[in-house]
Amino acid sequence: MIDSTLKRALESKRFVVTAECGPPKSADRTVIEKKAQLLKDWVDAANVTDNQTAVTRMSSLAACAILKSLGLDPVFQITCRDRNRIALQSDILGAYALGIRNVLCLTGDHQSFGNHPQAKGVFDLDSVHLIETVRRMRDEGKFLSGDELTGERPAMFIGAVENPFAPPYEFRALRLKKKVEAGAQFIQTQIVYNIQRFREFMARVGDLGLLDKVYILAGVSPIKTPGAARYMRDNVPGLDVPNEIVERMEAAGKGIEDKKARAEAWRQEGITICVEIIQQLKEIEGVSGVHIMAIEWEEAVPEIVRRAGLR
Amino acid sequence: MIVADQKPIEEILQMLEPYKRVLLLGCQSCVAVCMAGGEKEVGLLASAVRLARTSQGRPIEITEGVVKRQCDDEFNDLWRETIEQQEAVLSLACGVGVNKLSERFDLPILPALNTKFFGEVERQGIWTEVCAGCGNCILHMTGGICPIARCAKNLLNGPCGGVRADGTCEVSRNGPRPCAWVLIYERLGKLNQRKNMEQLFAAKDWSSDRHGGPRRRIREDMLL
Numbered sequence: 001m002i003d004s005t006l007k008r009a010l011e012s013k014r015f016v017v018t019a020e021c022g023p024p025k026s027a028d029r030t031v032i033e034k035k036a037q038l039l040k041d042w043v044d045a046a047n048v049t050d051n052q053t054a055v056t057r058m059s060s061l062a063a064c065a066i067l068k069s070l071g072l073d074p075v076f077q078i079t080c081r082d083r084n085r086i087a088l089q090s091d092i093l094g095a096y097a098l099g100i101r102n103v104l105c106l107t108g109d110h111q112s113f114g115n116h117p118q119a120k121g122v123f124d125l126d127s128v129h130l131i132e133t134v135r136r137m138r139d140e141g142k143f144l145s146g147d148e149l150t151g152e153r154p155a156m157f158i159g160a161v162e163n164p165f166a167p168p169y170e171f172r173a174l175r176l177k178k179k180v181e182a183g184a185q186f187i188q189t190q191i192v193y194n195i196q197r198f199r200e201f202m203a204r205v206g207d208l209g210l211l212d213k214v215y216i217l218a219g220v221s222p223i224k225t226p227g228a229a230r231y232m233r234d235n236v237p238g239l240d241v242p243n244e245i246v247e248r249m250e251a252a253g254k255g256i257e258d259k260k261a262r263a264e265a266w267r268q269e270g271i272t273i274c275v276e277i278i279q280q281l282k283e284i285e286g287v288s289g290v291h292i293m294a295i296e297w298e299e300a301v302p303e304i305v306r307r308a309g310l311r
Numbered sequence: 312m313i314v315a316d317q318k319p320i321e322e323i324l325q326m327l328e329p330y331k332r333v334l335l336l337g338c339q340s341c342v343a344v345c346m347a348g349g350e351k352e353v354g355l356l357a358s359a360v361r362l363a364r365t366s367q368g369r370p371i372e373i374t375e376g377v378v379k380r381q382c383d384d385e386f387n388d389l390w391r392e393t394i395e396q397q398e399a400v401l402s403l404a405c406g407v408g409v410n411k412l413s414e415r416f417d418l419p420i421l422p423a424l425n426t427k428f429f430g431e432v433e434r435q436g437i438w439t440e441v442c443a444g445c446g447n448c449i450l451h452m453t454g455g456i457c458p459i460a461r462c463a464k465n466l467l468n469g470p471c472g473g474v475r476a477d478g479t480c481e482v483s484r485n486g487p488r489p490c491a492w493v494l495i496y497e498r499l500g501k502l503n504q505r506k507n508m509e510q511l512f513a514a515k516d517w518s519s520d521r522h523g524g525p526r527r528r529i530r531e532d533m534l535l
Contacts, residue, residue, distance in 0.1 A: 046517055083463075085514065107471050110463050110482045121464065128468035129514040144514060163472030168496045174509055175469045182511060237481035238472040 004101040004157040005073035006045035009289075010215040011184065014051040015282060016289030017310050018075065018217055019190065019301045021046045021067065032063050036070040038298050042305045045102060047075040047188070047235060047291070051082060054114025061091055062080070065098045072117050075159065076100045077193040079108025084124040085133065086143050092134055096154035104159040104188065105130040124221035127160060128182050134158050135183025158183050163190035164201035165240040173204035176214075186215040193232075194240040195280050211286040218281045221293040222300045226250040271303055278308040312341035312380035313405045314430035315348060318423060323401070324363055326421045327371065332400040334389065335360075335423070336412075338404035338429040347425055348403030349376045353486055356403065356423060381408025387424065394418070399406075429460075439488075446519030446526065451506050455496030460490035462518055467512040470496075 009016045024031035039046050046067055050060040064074035076095045078088065078189075107127040111119040125133065125144075133144045133190075134156055141149045142168065160179040164172050176187060192198045198218065205211065221300050223229045226249040233241035252269035258264040281287050294300045305311050315432040317323075327333060335353050343349025356374045364371040374393060381404035388396075394400055395410075399419040402409045406426040413420045428440035443460035449467075450457060459465045463482035470492035473481035478493040499505045517523070 107464055107466065110473065112463075112482055112484060123464045124517065125514050126468050127471075128466070128467045128511060133340055133514075139453070161472070166470065166472050166474040167476065167478050167490070167493055168470070168474075168532075171508070178468055178509070178511055188431060237475040240476075 002157050004045075004153045004218045005074040006075065006102050006186070007157045009044040015310055016215075016217065016275070017292065017293040017305055018045045018047060018289065019043045020049060021063070021298065022049050022052060022296060023060065023063040025055070025057050027058065029066055032066045032071065034057070035068055036058045036072055036297050037309055040070070041070060041304045042293075043072075044289075044310055045073040045075050046226060047077055047104060050077040050079045050106070050108065051114070052109065052303045053150055054081065054109045054111045054116070054119075061098070061100075063099055064095065064100050068099045069119050073102065074100055075104050076281060077104045077106060078130070080123055080125050080127060080130055081108030081121055084122050085129075088125065088130060089133060089137065089307060090152050092137060092156065093136055093149075095153075096156060101155070102157045102159060103134060104161065104182070105134065106161055128147065129180055130160055131160055131179055131184050132182040136297065139183075142280055157185055159186045159188060159222065160184035161188055161190070163194075163238050164198055165190055167236040169197070169201075170204070172201055173210075176205060177208050177210055180210055180214045186216060186217060186288075188217045189219045191219040191293060192277060193245055194242050195277065197240060198281075198285055207284055215288040216286055217289045217291040218284075219291045219293055220274050220281070220289050220304075221295065222267075222274040222297065222304060223249055224297060225266050225270075226253065228249055248273060267300070271300055271307070274300075274304050275307045278304070278310070312344050313407070313428060314345045314428050314440075315405050315424040315426045316503060317341050317347055317352065317403075318425055319383065319466075320356075321361070323356070323423055324360065326372070327360060327399070327401065328365075328419075328428065330371070330419075331369075332372045332396070332398045333392070333394055334376060334397045334399055334400045336372045336381070336394075336402050336404070336406050338381040338402075339377050339411055340380050340382075340442055342403065342405055343377075348405075352378060356401075378404075380472075381405075384409050384411065387412060387415060392422055399525075442453075443520075445517070449518060452512075454494045454504065454507075455490060456495045456498055460493070461488075462480075465515075466492065467515060471509055483495050494518075 021035045048063040051057055064076045067074040077112040136142050141153050141202045162176045162287050165189050229246040230247045232239045233246055252265050253262040255268050256265055276291050290302050335357050337353035353375050355512050357375050359370045380386050394416050401421045401423050403423045410424045426429055429442045430438040433439040442459050445459050470490050474490045479487040480490045493533050
């Protein structure tokens with residue numbers, strides 16, 4: 001029996017909302033507490049990122065435990081970059097003991113992008129191996145090596161990610177299938193800006209017969225400024241930002257002299273675009289909800305959820 | 312071959328700082344082929360060191376030499392007498408040569424090179440890492456393209472989300488490189504073996520890699 005609020009929400013067939021909660025670059029728990037207050041009434045579960053973009057932050061496990069104590073259902077993001085199979089399995093056991101019931105298994109951003117590019121990357125397992133490892137611990141009571149757990153098993157709701165916007169595009173649905181076969185029960189995708197490509201991806205996922213085997217939450221993210229839109233379009237591998245979105249962001253601030261007012265106009269447009277994308281995603285077969293990644297802009301989440309009519 | 316790079320001359324001069332009589336010993340194997348530590352490089356480095364030390368007013372006596380393979384005592388022993396007359400040896404072999412000389416001779420053996428990887432000649436002047444020597448080869452499953460050496464995260468179940476639209480990897484410290492898994496995907500397509508990529512690839516046993524401790528190969532039938 002998996003005691004996950006997120007799982008129950010997905011099983012209820014209502015359109016689910018999860019949001020990302022980035023931990024601080026400090027030991028300050030009040031940062032998490034404030035974000036928890038912001039998100040609490042608007043999401044079914046909150047993901048805590050694991051040293052995202054390889055920048056050292058408060059551990060996702062610790063931040064998840066704080067969220068749990070405040071009544072949220074945390075999704076523990078765990079990457080293979082910083083832990084070998086011994087540490088990964090140990091953290092899964094620890095997370096369960098702390099009351100965490102959802103785990104999102106990732107390979108992790110490469111260490112060369114973060115604040116310690118000199119670090120030794122681990123990558124003992126890849127994300128598919130990690131999914132299978134958690135499933136085995138839960139269902140068979142065995143560690144990856146075959147050694148037996150000696151008591152309570154970690155009854156985790158297992159998640160994974162997939163990016164429909166990175167080549168080879170035709171393989172992405174098959175990679176998702178591998179993750180489902182390994183044990184993934186829910187998927188949170190890369191941020192969707194190119195709806196057409198996402199539709200094609202979902203159609204392939206459907207053709208592979210996966211829609212009744214896994215819940216898919218489409219990633220969305222509000223854009224703050226035209227500069228951010230251009231940067232994501234030109235410089236972030238694995239993101240597909242159509243020109244039309246960049247142009248809309250640029251147009252939103254045109255003719256507004258006052259800096260504050262212009263920034264606000266951009267933000268409003270960013271949220272509007274995000275809401276429109278959510279409305280289109282709701283119409284795509286097999287999309288069970290959205291995962292809102294408002295990076296260091298968690299304040300935007302309630303407005304997005306409200307305007308998209310999800311609460 | 313083993314690919315290496317010569318250390319910056321400043322670092323080499325710093326290592327040589329305490330010494331007045333040294334042997335610069337190259338190797339005629341891999342590092343000669345990749346133009347880092349062969350006869351020609353020994354000559355060039357010796358001239359540079361002599362010049363620098365003379366201009367500092369601290370001349371140095373340098374003997375130049377190369378051995379066939381510095382990883383083998385049999386060849387190094389031909390230089391025994393010369394080596395024993397030195398204050399130090401500056402080796403232009405890979406790290407294996409430096410270790411081998413250090414095991415044999417009771418004087419400092421200094422590395423002139425940074426040993427980098429096992430590589431192929433991509434084209435004239437460019438060497439590329441394609442094998443990581445992990446001790447457990449899976450190339451028959453991946454179309455002859457190694458994800459352990461050529462994927463920055465040594466993934467085994469297909470490409471991560473960090474592939475650029477043009478099929479290159481987002482990790483590009485030495486210039487853009489194709490994503491190993493995009494290459495594998497294309498190659499398996501040509502070989503009609505895409506099924507290999509669709510099945511789950513089990514977690515790797517890294518004990519055959521360096522993680523099992525320093526490695527050794529023993530052939531009983533060859534022992535004397």
